[in-house]
Amino acid sequence: MKKIIIVIAIFLFDRVSKIYLLNLQTNGINIDFYVNPFLNFYLVWNTGIGFGIASMELSIYYHLLTFIILLVNIMLIFFLLKSKGIYAYLFALIIGGSLGNLFDRLYYYAVPDFIDLHLGDYHWFVFNVADIFITIGIIGFILAEFLMKRKFL
Amino acid sequence: MTKKIIYSFILLIFLSSCETMGSVKRGLTGEKKQSTDEFLVRKKNPLILPPDYENLPSPEAGISVAEEISIFEKSLGTSIGEDTFESDSSSESLEKSILKKIRSK
Numbered sequence: 001m002k003k004i005i006i007v008i009a010i011f012l013f014d015r016v017s018k019i020y021l022l023n024l025q026t027n028g029i030n031i032d033f034y035v036n037p038f039l040n041f042y043l044v045w046n047t048g049i050g051f052g053i054a055s056m057e058l059s060i061y062y063h064l065l066t067f068i069i070l071l072v073n074i075m076l077i078f079f080l081l082k083s084k085g086i087y088a089y090l091f092a093l094i095i096g097g098s099l100g101n102l103f104d105r106l107y108y109y110a111v112p113d114f115i116d117l118h119l120g121d122y123h124w125f126v127f128n129v130a131d132i133f134i135t136i137g138i139i140g141f142i143l144a145e146f147l148m149k150r151k152f153l
Numbered sequence: 154m155t156k157k158i159i160y161s162f163i164l165l166i167f168l169s170s171c172e173t174m175g176s177v178k179r180g181l182t183g184e185k186k187q188s189t190d191e192f193l194v195r196k197k198n199p200l201i202l203p204p205d206y207e208n209l210p211s212p213e214a215g216i217s218v219a220e221e222i223s224i225f226e227k228s229l230g231t232s233i234g235e236d237t238f239e240s241d242s243s244s245e246s247l248e249k250s251i252l253k254k255i256r257s258k
Binding site for chain 2 (some may be wrong): 044045046048049050051053068069072073076094097098101104111113124125126127128130131134135138141142145146
């Protein structure tokens with residue numbers, strides 16, 4: 001039950017952040033905020049997958065990619081329900097974020113990214129709240145693989 | 154274990170949606186967005202003084218407006234303030250009546 005609550009909480013947190021920024025833009029505010037020397041908010045729309053790969057126009061390939069991501073999500077939900085202990089929480093983090101991005105792919109046909117970390121003029125990829133949780137989940141998953149000998153299922 | 158880590162990275166790429174600002178190259182080199190095209194801006198020449206600027210008379214050296222009016226009045230032999238142009242009932246135009254006045258002086 002806890003796993004499901006984590007998934008829903010992350011999904012809602014991601015949705016609220018995206019809706020808030022998109023509402024700002026609808027009200028005529030350009031999403032290009034300077035927060036501090038390392039962080040900007042700058043809205044871009046991603047039609048592809050992670051790290052700017054496979055950005056494309058809306059086409060059959062876009063829908064095919066969305067379908068693959070949907071299948072991956074279903075597979076992950078299956079793992080979530082089967083897994084136990086730390087792995088269950090890590091899967092919950094990944095799925096919470098992943099469902100947030102999948103929702104955008106289906107609803108807006110693109111994923112809004114707006115967090116721009118940079119050091120001077122060197123920018124990291126622009127990401128969103130869902131990506132943070134997915135990345136934490138994946139890093140945790142890799143660390144758990146190193147540190148724990150237990151299988152995740 | 155290596156397989157699982159590779160799968161994890163593939164999962165990360167598929168599920169996350171981080172995007173560059175345009176292209177991977179631009180994202181890594183940090184070019185943020187299109188800035189002003191400097192080639193569309195025409196360069197202005199710097200402001201310079203005219204060559205004989207020093208020789209031009211300064212406004213203080215010239216005659217004042219009041220003096221100018223008094224010289225004009227003197228040449229007309231009358232004051233501008235007075236109503237010297239009487240309305241003539243004849244068919245002469247105003248111009249002719251002025252010329253007549255001037256000649257008569």
